Amino acid sequence: MFRNRVLVDVFALWLVIGAPAFAQTNSAVSGMGHDYFTADQDGTGEYLRLLTGAHVDTIPGWIQQGRTDNAVGDIRYALDRFPNHPQALQLLGLVARLAKNNALAISYFEKAVKQFPQYGLTRAQYGLFLVAIGNVDDGIGRLNQSIEIDPKWAGGHAGLAHAYAKKGDMAKAREAADKARELGFTGQLPPGP
Numbered sequence: 001m002f003r004n005r006v007l008v009d010v011f012a013l014w015l016v017i018g019a020p021a022f023a024q025t026n027s028a029v030s031g032m033g034h035d036y037f038t039a040d041q042d043g044t045g046e047y048l049r050l051l052t053g054a055h056v057d058t059i060p061g062w063i064q065q066g067r068t069d070n071a072v073g074d075i076r077y078a079l080d081r082f083p084n085h086p087q088a089l090q091l092l093g094l095v096a097r098l099a100k101n102n103a104l105a106i107s108y109f110e111k112a113v114k115q116f117p118q119y120g121l122t123r124a125q126y127g128l129f130l131v132a133i134g135n136v137d138d139g140i141g142r143l144n145q146s147i148e149i150d151p152k153w154a155g156g157h158a159g160l161a162h163a164y165a166k167k168g169d170m171a172k173a174r175e176a177a178d179k180a181r182e183l184g185f186t187g188q189l190p191p192g193p
Helices: 002-029 036-042 045-056 059-064 068-081 086-098 102-115 120-132 136-149 154-167 170-182
Strands: none
Touching: 036 045, 045 068, 045 086, 059 068, 059 086, 068 086, 068 102, 086 102, 086 120, 102 120, 120 136, 120 154, 136 154, 154 170
16 A cells, blocks of 8 residues: 555656656756756756755754754755755755764865856855854855855855954954945844944
């Protein structure tokens, strides 16, 4: 009975996502993934939504249950198919630190930046991960790249402010925080003068 139900579910999934999912699976096998930000344009949008629900949204639950192995598996599955998936990349840093495997995160961040160098968000996420693991100078470099790509993105400047504060360079931290506020950032920033 269970086996028949699984087969019916797999067939129904194939009907819903059709060819784009098959193409996505083949591209994942070849090492190339689809761009998260253009999924609705290239026909993989529905697959992305299913993948997010089944493999990314599950990760916080795995973490709460102490099932880091399951979280790593879901992260790998999602990022092999959509290397620049922002939510998966955000969770990747946490999962890698919990698994004591920073190399896992670095390899996926490098892949995302290499395949999709045009996105400041991906570089900023990588930079914040590097800062979190103590590689502050490299993290600042990635954050600076993110604001070179998108100078009007307040989040990039806010991340840079936190990175400079962690480094102890409060003058640059204040400068980046001021720019973030000027661009409309309302979240927490390092203290001002």
